[in-house]
Amino acid sequence: MNSPATTEYARQLRALATKIFVVLSLGLGLEEGRLEKEVGGMEELLLQLKINYYPKCPQPELALGVEAHTDVSALTFILHNMVPGLQLFYDGQWVTAKCVPDSIIMHIGDTIEILSNGKYKSILHRGLVNKEKVRISWAVFCEPPKEKIILKPLPETVSEEEPPLFPPRTFHQHMEHKLFRKNNDTLNPK
Numbered sequence: 001m002n003s004p005a006t007t008e009y010a011r012q013l014r015a016l017a018t019k020i021f022v023v024l025s026l027g028l029g030l031e032e033g034r035l036e037k038e039v040g041g042m043e044e045l046l047l048q049l050k051i052n053y054y055p056k057c058p059q060p061e062l063a064l065g066v067e068a069h070t071d072v073s074a075l076t077f078i079l080h081n082m083v084p085g086l087q088l089f090y091d092g093q094w095v096t097a098k099c100v101p102d103s104i105i106m107h108i109g110d111t112i113e114i115l116s117n118g119k120y121k122s123i124l125h126r127g128l129v130n131k132e133k134v135r136i137s138w139a140v141f142c143e144p145p146k147e148k149i150i151l152k153p154l155p156e157t158v159s160e161e162e163p164p165l166f167p168p169r170t171f172h173q174h175m176e177h178k179l180f181r182k183n184n185d186t187l188n189p190k
């Protein structure tokens with residue numbers, strides 16, 4: 001879909017993602033353009049929209065909405081219809097995200113977790129159905145090019161005390177690895 005509204009939304013999200021990459025780079029003690037460069041540059045960043053529709057359900061505890069997962073993306077932006085349902089696994093328990101008017105939710109995805117050697121966490125989350133109301137969420141996944149870059153911890157995030165936590169992989173390999181729940185050996189064939 002390429003209506004003027006979606007094109008404008010994509011433009012605004014790209015601008016926001018650019019700023020977030022700056023902040024996250026500085027947070028790692030890197031130059032401000034570094035993470036943007038390491039995810040392959042803004043021109044190559046693919047924005048994928050997924051619409052989640054959660055029908056209302058009298059017994060939410062018996063239903064599966066979106067099962068617990070982490071996003072493979074670099075960043076994910078989420079808008080929703082102000083019905084609670086997004087939960088994050090934080091401090092050993094599921095916490096329901098507050099619905100804050102005029103705000104956008106942003107997740108850090110696996111891509112940034114790998115590049116930062118786990119200093120930024122790709123949070124485990126899930127989507128629950130609601131007892132009384134239909135819930136809709138619009139998730140935009142900002143993804144690096146599938147084959148063009150190798151995802152691995154940046155040298156500056158690695159030290160003797162903090163060895164690399166993730167073997168190198170392309171984004172495509174990372175998606176396959178998650179999809180088929182392969183072990184790390186398949187990412188690093190000897």
Ligand SMILES: O=C(O)CCC(=O)C(=O)O
Pocket residue numbers: 050052066071078080085086125126127136137139
């Ligand atoms: O519905 C939500 O708020 C989250 C959905 C989600 O995590 C996803 O689509 O990856």
Ligand SMILES: [Fe+2]
Pocket residue numbers: 069070071125
């Ligand atoms: Fe997600």
